[in-house]
Amino acid sequence: MKEPRVSSVWQRAGATIFMAMFLWAGGIPFSACAGIQSGSQTSEAHYSGKQGQIIVIKVPTDEASAHVQGKFLGRAVSFFQETRPGEPKGFVGLLGIDMQEEPGTHELAIQITDGEHGRSLSYRVLVLKEQFRVEHLKLPRDKVDLDPQGLARWKGEQEQVKAALAADSPMKLWQPSFVEPVSGKRTGIFGSVRIMNGQARNPHNGEDIGAPLGTDVAATNDGIVRLTVDHIFSGKGVFLDHGLGFYSMYFHLSDVLVKEGDLVRAGQIVGKVGATGRATGPHLHWGVKLNGARVNPYALLDLPFKAEPQSPTVTPPAEPGSAAGAPAQ
């Protein structure tokens, strides 16, 4: 991967500046976006985010009847119409940066079609490396090393999940404001590299929240129950489909209180905290998949979609060559 020219800027920038840029990229209103041009700074990124984060992408367009679709690293990114009072018309998409995405600049190609007319935009997205923790875990051998029967079961379960989550629901079901499913102690180990009994395993693809057995687990937003499972590693689990390629999942439950096909509301109780599957004690494993990317579920709570209207005053960062909102046309 070719190093982007802005990388030195980013290497100098600390975490605080990164957060400011992230928020700016995410929170800037359309009216401000429309005036920004990339000009001669052709190698600079329009958006940036760390591995496991969510970037809010905005496409200003007057074409109310248009269909906007994006593609990032071969994955489809859906857009929906979102026009806030007093702002120009436009579309918004949530771009998930997978926790193992290759750091560097990648293209987000956007196609706008309106009847017979079509045009394309190209955004450059700078993926920044996240410093994930390394976790050493000691577990009973039979929970880590599967026998041939367990391995076959695990493979079948993987296929079942893949098939259930293969098609993106065409409708956006989620509403402003996301709910934390359980308020408990977060372990902060999303993305951590896991060494189990001395062997490197898949990184941790969600966040664990410690809570007493039987604690209510709430849906983070409106959605359809796409799948309920009792799997070898995740135990009893619920997969919610929030539409447009956005899924949330809740694992190790003691009880599942919803059925496949149920329509749930944000905050509705979908199950109870348990320790089923591969778990050392009662906790909720909360995971989110966004256009195929494994992202930190807590990134949802920071999204600039709130029930209350937000203040439009967002100050752009002083450093040039950071995230900007305008497409390269």
Ligand SMILES: [Zn+2]
């Ligand atoms: Zn977990």
